[in-house]
Amino acid sequence: MVFHRVANRAHCLNMMKIRKANERGHAEHGWLDSYHTFSFADYYDPKWMGYRSLRVINDDLVMPGMGFGTHPHRDMEIISYVLSGAIEHKDSMGNGRVIRAGEFQYMAAGSGVQHSEFNPSKTEPLRLLQIWIQPDAKGVKPRYAEKNYSAAPTGKLNLVASKSGRDGSIAIHQDADLSFAKLDAGQKFIQPLAKGRHAWIHVAEGEVSINGTKLSGGDAIGVSDENALEISANKPSQVLLFDLN
Numbered sequence: 001m002v003f004h005r006v007a008n009r010a011h012c013l014n015m016m017k018i019r020k021a022n023e024r025g026h027a028e029h030g031w032l033d034s035y036h037t038f039s040f041a042d043y044y045d046p047k048w049m050g051y052r053s054l055r056v057i058n059d060d061l062v063m064p065g066m067g068f069g070t071h072p073h074r075d076m077e078i079i080s081y082v083l084s085g086a087i088e089h090k091d092s093m094g095n096g097r098v099i100r101a102g103e104f105q106y107m108a109a110g111s112g113v114q115h116s117e118f119n120p121s122k123t124e125p126l127r128l129l130q131i132w133i134q135p136d137a138k139g140v141k142p143r144y145a146e147k148n149y150s151a152a153p154t155g156k157l158n159l160v161a162s163k164s165g166r167d168g169s170i171a172i173h174q175d176a177d178l179s180f181a182k183l184d185a186g187q188k189f190i191q192p193l194a195k196g197r198h199a200w201i202h203v204a205e206g207e208v209s210i211n212g213t214k215l216s217g218g219d220a221i222g223v224s225d226e227n228a229l230e231i232s233a234n235k236p237s238q239v240l241l242f243d244l245n
Contacts, residue, residue, distance in 0.1 A: 015225050016211075019048070021218025024059075031066035035059040037202070037220055051200045051222050052244040053174050056132035059218060061125055062087075067118030073109035077133040077172050079161065080105045080117075081180070081240070083204060085126035091115035095144045102150025104160050104180070106170045110140035129204060129240070135173040145170045149180060155187040157241065177243040181231070183208065188232030191241065198244045199223040206237025 025036035025043030036043045037057035038050050050056070055076070067088070080087065086100045091107065092114040099105045107113065119126040147160055147170055161178040165171030172178075181189065183206070193199055201210055202220040209232050210221055217237075223229060231239060 015223065016213065017051070017222035018213065018215075019220040019222075021216065024218065031063045033061040035218065050134075051242075052198050053134045053136075053176055054131075054200055054242055054244060055134050056130065057202055057220070058130040059127075060130055061127050062119045063125055064119055064121050064123055067126075068116060070114050070116040072112060072114050073107075074112040075135060075138045076109045077135050077174055078107045078109060079131040079133070079172075079178065081129045081131070081204070083127040083129065083238070085124050085128075086120060087126055087128060088118045088120040089115060091144065093142055093144055097146070099146065100150065102148060102152070104147045104149065104170070106143075106145045106147075106161060106172065108135070108140060108143040108173055110135075110138075110142045110173075113142040129202070131178075131240075133172065133174050133176055136175065137173055140173055149182075152180075152182060154182045154184045155189065157181045157189055157191060175245040177241075179241045179243070181239050181241070183231070183233035183237045183239070185233055185235045188230065191229045191231070193223065193226055193229055193243065195227070196245075199226075199229055200242040200244065201229070201231070202240045202242075204238040204240060206239075207234040208232060208237050208239060209234065 027034045038048050081104050082101050088098050090096045157179045159169045159179050161170040161172045163175045200222050203215045205217045207216045
């Protein structure tokens, strides 16, 4: 996978910036059906080059027995979240794992790493979110980590990744927090947003209202100049929340 036409990170000038699922970029390769929240590969939209340090959110459906062959990355923080099925990962650091639904996988590409990702099932498709965050330093030593939230209780925001690795989260090379929540219908939570911080909320599945704005699976919203985020679920949902500088 190669990211083309990288521009300066986008900044949200308005209080809210909504990204609808049906307006995302789309690539259908037969073995891979992918929706791009931001510009990626052959999909280019100058209005959607990323949000703050967040560069890529790809919603990928990989057919049984198919996947991404060995390819290089460098100077990017790469996080994958498996929504259904499983992914078999191998990399040049010596890691070889099968990541299943509810698990997050992290790789700091840093000075350079090669990896492959395949759907090991002969019958079941794989659906995952592929996330890239621009690091705050180049040439760092490549690193790998995992977090399993398959048994996470609903109605609770879980910190997956942070700059400092606080509260048992994965330490990443950027002043960014990634949190995750599963919500049953009717559940809600309020998350403070510190002054000068920006949030990007991606609805992986379901339907939620965020500060009164209704969003469905695949939709996302960027929020600035708010002191709190109120997220309530209208149906069973999964949301990813990025707290960005």
